[in-house]
Amino acid sequence: MGDIATTAISGVEARGYRRGTLSTDDWDQYVVPVRDRISSFYGRACTFKTPGRAATTQKLAALHNATGSSVTVCVNRITVDLLTTVAKVPLDTSQSSNASVTAWGDASGDGTGSGTTLTVTVPGSSMLAQVYAPRFITGAGYEPVDTAAFFYGEPDITLRALEGVVVFLDAAVVTTGNPATDFWTCSIDWEEYTRP
Numbered sequence: 030m031g032d033i034a035t036t037a038i039s040g041v042e043a044r045g046y047r048r049g050t051l052s053t054d055d056w057d058q059y060v061v062p063v064r065d066r067i068s069s070f071y072g073r074a075c076t077f078k079t080p081g082r083a084a085t086t087q088k089l090a091a092l093h094n095a096t097g098s099s100v101t102v103c104v105n106r107i108t109v110d111l112l113t114t115v116a117k118v119p120l121d122t123s124q125s126s127n128a129s130v131t132a133w134g135d136a137s138g139d140g141t142g143s144g145t146t147l148t149v150t151v152p153g154s155s156m157l158a159q160v161y162a163p164r165f166i167t168g169a170g171y172e173p174v175d176t177a178a179f180f181y182g183e184p185d186i187t188l189r190a191l192e193g194v195v196v197f198l199d200a201a202v203v204t205t206g207n208p209a210t211d212f213w214t215c216s217i218d219w220e221e222y223t224r225p
Contacts, residue, residue, distance in 0.1 A: 066222040069100060070127065071120040075216040076134030080142045081207035086199050088147040090215040091133045093193030098129035100221040104186035104194055107179040108216050120218075127221050129190075140212065149195045157186065157194075188219075 045058035076090050089109065094102045117132055119125065135147040158179045180186060186194055196215045198207060 066101075066224060068124075068220055068222045070124045070130075070221040071219075072117065072124075072126055072221075073120065073216055073218045074117040074132035074134075076214050077136035077139045077141070078212045078214055079134065079136035080140065080209040081198075081211040081213065082135075082142065082146065083208055086197060087135065087207060087213075088149055088151075088195055088197040089135050089213055090217060091147065091149045091193055091195045092188070092217050092219060093131050093133075093149075094188040094190055095129035095131065096191045098127065098190040100127045100129065100223055102130060102188035103220045103222070104180060104188065104217060105220060106181040106216075106218040107194070107196055109177040109179075109196065110214050110216075130219075130221060132217065134215070142209065149193070151195050151197070 045056045047054045047056040049055075074090070074092065079089060081087065092102070092104065094100070117126075133147055133149070136142060188194065194217070196217070198213070
């Protein structure tokens with residue numbers, strides 16, 4: 030295989046392999062396909078420790094990209110667990126989140142239920158993933174749920190303007206299955222970007 034050749038073409042650097050061994054031999058350009066994007070924010074939001082609402086359904090958290098937003102959002106990971114502290118922080122302190130991107134949680138403070146439920150509309154036929162929590166029969170020192178992780182690895186969800194994602198508990202058999210003495214947390218990792 031010949032050596033690598035580099036040529037500047039209108040400010041774009043092109044690379045390839047020579048067809049022969051002479052510096053005057055032609056060469057074939059190769060292209061590495063990528064999706065160009067300018068990342069403006071990598072962040073994570075985590076809810077307060079959220080008490081159960083003793084209801085058959087409960088929305089835990091949401092992330093929304095507002096109407097007319099100038100950024101696209103890729104959701105990298107969602108986790109549901111117990112006893113995590115609140116935060117909405119950048120993973121790189123030199124960045125700041127776009128004002129069109131909003132994160133919500135169902136608790137007004139750590140371990141404190143808010144007066145009103147998180148009211149976010151979830152369209153029908155839009156379920157992306159689910160996991161069953163273990164059923165508690167009897168015992169002591171039992172962790173009600175192991176960490177449930179969704180969409181980790183490469184981004185699975187893209188939120189364009191006026192799109193969002195909601196994490197919720199659904200279809201408890203009885204309202205006593207999600208008492209206020211149980212606490213839930215949810216964290217969402219995402220990236221905000223624009224196209225050049």
